[in-house]
Each structure stands twice: as structure tokens, then as C-alpha cells.
Amino acid sequence: xxxxxxxxxxxxxxxxxxxxxxxxxxxxxxxxxxxxxxxxxxxxxxxxxxxxxxxxxxxxxxxxxxxxxxxxxxxxxxxxxxxxxxxxxxxxxxxxxxxxxxxxxxxxxxxxxxxxxxxxxxxxxxxxxxxxxxxxxxxxxxxxxxxxxxxxxxxxxxxxxxxxxxxxxxxxxxxxxxxxxxxxxxxxxxxxxxxxxxxxxxxxxxxxxxxxxxxxxxxxxxxxxxxx
Amino acid sequence: xxxxxxxxxxxxxxxxxxxxxxxxxxxxxxxxxxxxxxxxxxxxxxxxxxxxxxxxxxxxxxxxxxxxxxxxxxxxxxxxxxxxxxxxxxxxxxxxxxxxxxxxxxxxxxxxxxxxxxxxxxxxxxxxxxxxxxxxxxxxx
Numbered sequence: 001x002x003x004x005x006x007x008x009x010x011x012x013x014x015x016x017x018x019x020x021x022x023x024x025x026x027x028x029x030x031x032x033x034x035x036x037x038x039x040x041x042x043x044x045x046x047x048x049x050x051x052x053x054x055x056x057x058x059x060x061x062x063x064x065x066x067x068x069x070x071x072x073x074x075x076x077x078x079x080x081x082x083x084x085x086x087x088x089x090x091x092x093x094x095x096x097x098x099x100x101x102x103x104x105x106x107x108x109x110x111x112x113x114x115x116x117x118x119x120x121x122x123x124x125x126x127x128x129x130x131x132x133x134x135x136x137x138x139x140x141x142x143x144x145x146x147x148x149x150x151x152x153x154x155x156x157x158x159x160x161x162x163x164x165x166x167x168x169x170x171x172x173x174x175x176x177x178x179x180x181x182x183x184x185x186x187x188x189x190x191x192x193x194x195x196x197x198x199x200x201x202x203x204x205x206x207x208x209x210x211x212x213x214x215x216x217x218x219x220x221x222x223x224x225x226x227x228x
Numbered sequence: 229x230x231x232x233x234x235x236x237x238x239x240x241x242x243x244x245x246x247x248x249x250x251x252x253x254x255x256x257x258x259x260x261x262x263x264x265x266x267x268x269x270x271x272x273x274x275x276x277x278x279x280x281x282x283x284x285x286x287x288x289x290x291x292x293x294x295x296x297x298x299x300x301x302x303x304x305x306x307x308x309x310x311x312x313x314x315x316x317x318x319x320x321x322x323x324x325x326x327x328x329x330x331x332x333x334x335x336x337x338x339x340x341x342x343x344x345x346x347x348x349x350x351x352x353x354x355x356x357x358x359x360x361x362x363x364x365x366x367x368x369x
Binding site for chain 2: 028029040041
């Protein structure tokens, strides 16, 4: 009798643990907070046909590659203050093709990779640059949050994305490999901070501004002067 | 009997951990609670599958069988029988070897430590110890 009582108590304990553990798993699944893993194995499919996010004329004489981190204040400063001028003077005039590559500094910026993935999921729906702009504009806000994925989702809604498709993309970490490939490329070319610009075969780091970039472009690809 | 209770409890914990890791791998859970950050690296490495099957799923299946064996062994009519213990001994022994192999991969190949995987390795080791104690109890009886 005593044995059967202790066995019944044991069954109750098992039930409590199973229900508690199952509840935690269910809650975690419902919470559905996406995270984008680092150091994933990059497969050929991750990089096939994808070289970065481009702006400007594909036939422009020069390509500038920007390696940047969405959570880096200097990158935000460049994107909000300098980049509109770069667009006006260099990209829209057909002198430069702009190429953006993710270089998330995970050890400094806990949401950089998540932000990069959010933008990648927007690219799935043809709205990369809208999401890109919203993420940089809101950097001060989401950087201070304990969990930024909700804010990125709000941006996705503002950018006009189909949210169920966006959610599925984020949950599956679909572009983790692509972001890792981008980071690996930065490492290979010698990037050691953000933003860094690859122009021709040289890297330019630090607080580059539009004037400095224009001077470099002028020296590498002088504007055609009208012949008399 | 206490050994079998312990095996059942530990196996249940192992099932929950395996389910947690499997749910993460398949995108049902966004973030793993893992202070080292190595869990995601390990779970998304090619070594998180063994012969085409998710390691987490293999773990869940093994713990589920161990749990079933322990529960069977707790039934009064099975209390003195050795079969559940022998089967558990075989499974837990294999589990410890496999956990050792996975830990070696984490340390020397993947170079990342997943705390949940370590917890699972400790659990299967404890299950083996309890199974050995149960086996000794039955042998002496």
C-alpha cells in the first residue's frame, strides 16, 4: 500500500514536470522570437547569384562596396548624413555602382545580424532599401531595446511587406548563410571595422564622407570631359 | 525501484531538452537560452545530423525508450524482472558513447560548446550509472 502511494506521488511528479516542460516549450514556440545564428556553414545556395545589395547603373565604371553593420553608429551616420549626397553625386549620375555588404560585429552589436536578416527578408519581397533605411533611421530606438525583432517587424509593416511571409523568413533564418558569406568576404578582403569601403582594390575605413569618396572616385574614374 | 524512478525522471528531462533543441533547429523557437552562444553554432553545424537524422531527434527517441523501459520496470509485476534494466543498460551505454563522440566534435571540430548538449551528456551518464546500480540490485536479489 505504501509502495503504491509513493508510486502515485511519483506519477504526479512526472506529470508536473512533463506539463511544466511542455508548457515552457509551447510558450517558447508561441513567443517565436527569431534569432539569426552566426558562424553557420555557408552553402553554395547561400551565395549563388547573390553578390550584395546594389544601387545604380550596372555599367557604371566603378563599384564601391560598403561593408557595414546596422548597429554601428558610424554606419548610421554615414547612411543618414553622407549617403544621400553620395547617391546624388556619384550613383545617380552613373559614375558609381553602390554595393552594400553585411559585416555584423556580433561581439559589439547583439542585434546587427538580426537587423541584416530583417533587411534580407525585405529583399525577398523587393523592398530591401526601404527596410534598410528604416533600420538605420531607428537605430537609437531598437539598439536600446532588450529584444529588437518586434521593432524590425514594425518596420517591415511600414515598408509594406507581407508580414506572414516576412515572419516565415525570419523564423527560418533563411539568409543566415548569406549574411555569413558576406561577413566572410569582408574578412577576406581585410575589413576590420565598419563602415569600410572597397573601392577598386583598396580599402578605405574610418569616418569617410561624401567629399572624400568623391575625391577618390574622381581620381580613379575621372569624369569624361567634353571634347571641343 | 528508486533507481528506476531516477531513470524515468532523468529520461523525461532528456526528452524535454532534445525536444527544445529539435524545435530550435526547425525554426519553432527563435532563440536558444545558451549563455555561451555556442548552442546555435552546434545545432546548425553539419554534425547536428547523424546518418541523415537530426541528432536531437535521435536523442528524443532514445530518452523516450529509456523512459518507457523505466516506467515498465516500475509496474509491480515487472519490479523484479531484469529485462527492462538490461535493455536500458544497452541503450544508455550506447548513448554515453554517442554523447562522448558528440562532445569530442564540439571541443575539437566545431569549436563551440552547447550547454544543452552538455546537460544531455550528463543526463545520459547519470542514467547509465542508475541502470548499473539497478542491475546490481537485481543481481544481488
